[in-house]
Amino acid sequence: MSVAESTFRREFPVKGGDFAKAGTAACEIKELLKDLGIDTTTVRRAAIVAYEAEMNVIMYAREARMDLTVSPKEIHLIIDDRGPGIPDVELALTEGYSTATAEMRELGFGAGMGLPNIKRNADVFAIDSEVGRGTRLEITIRTNGHGKP
């Protein structure tokens, strides 16, 4: 069986501001990974990454596509959003830094955990952001036995 054959791919659209559906894509991703027999620890890491990434889109961007690719060895997630972009990526990657509005904080979001938390749970993390255009995150999580414990 070739590599391409044993790869699962699916796209999840996410709409900015759609708080009612917050977490839906992340949940679907999580269920899917369980169905694929991915180990519990890896599923948890992927769930945290997907949740944070989805929330970032809902809070800040206009829309995004979450593109999930799974092979037996790794989970690959690309989140490509159309939104304001991040002026200072390094600052956004600092724990505790947040630009969340009071309203978002009221809802329990915006503790400044988002991007750092995604990075912490990823084995490979890349971010590319352009102000006025959007942000693209590319994350790889290796399944157990292939990555971080």
Added chain:
Amino acid sequence: MNDKNFHAIHITKDKCIGCVHCMSACPTRAIRVGDGKARIIDQLCIDCAECLRVCPHEAVHSHTTSFASLDAFDYKVAIPSTVIYGQFGPTVVPNEILSALRRVGFDEVYDLSSICELNCAATEEYLNEHPRPRPYITATCPVVVRIIQRRYPSLCGQILPIEPPREIAAKILRTILPKALGIPAEKIGIIHITPCPAKIVSINSPATLAKSYLDGAISIRDIFPQILKALRKSDEDAMMRHLFPETLFSGIGMGWPLSGGETRGLKSHRAVAVSGIRDTMRVLDEVEGGLLQDIDLLECTVCPDGCVGGPLGVENRFLAKSRILELVAAAGEHAVVDQKDVSRLYHKNFLSFDHPVTPTEPRPLDHDPARAIDKAKLREELVAELPLKDCGVCGAPDCRTLADDIVRGYARLEDCPFVKTAPKEKR
């Protein structure tokens, strides 16, 4: 008995007419209808009893202990859930209810409110000593434990490892009574009285103990007529219980069966209470996604409004709740349990789980990762062919579940009345 797939909820085939009420209501999609009858898939069922609540034909029943079966014991002890205090009118005080239970045939009856308070104090100590992980999740509701084992395996380690009051009470009695009474331990029957069908699951198939300290669980609904009869016959006894109350009730513990009641007594921790199966699942999804880490303790009970909304109660839950709140107010806020007792039992690990909660066997589409991926792809293709009307005619609760069943080999695409197949190859 410690059968991992022991279930309290069963379908009586004779009464089942094969309608789809239970199937639609099931939050874990554990029910299928085939050959005119509903069937529960053991590995998916969490014993939440949503099906029991909605069945119009009383075809869903729960295995609880019968009073007659207690004859096997020389000495019968009842420890009723505090939900029982809310089942009778505003003039019936808890002491009367306990006394009536003695007349029904129990040799002794113990109130659980003080043990609920003890559990809360022990939980406080545990949270003080364990700053991580957050949030911890309470283990009182056996359905919550079961759903975590089955659907949220990564949260097993976040279940707060203190036994629920019913087990703590039974363990204390099991330790003390044989010596005090001079009766062999196995001849003493300790029975929980409860509005909950799932307690029998935690007794027969405990998730955190080698063996439950309880011998059975009788439903409030089953024993209610006998209690009522005993209450009616005893004006004098009622007066005695009013004038010489013999049990000291804990106001902190009395409110335990109301959502938020388990955590109300916490002094220095932030707690959130969730009730109802769907909301519980939504919040557990969030916790698994890394949210709610600023919460110390998450209380989840799958019945609406907490145990007071258990399906095997008698009084409607709103009246029961109102009555219990009156009793909470009457009992006041002061502690009845000595903190020294709590500390002593806690540090002896007397209140702890025997072993942590472990996840149940996962249920991937295939144990071979590459084949699981292929099946997931096929499932997506099938979903695209299905009408997504979720009508249930195929015998699965919704189209996605049918697609899932097909790739697992339990159903066929032809089961869908909307898909016109010259059965395709991909099937």
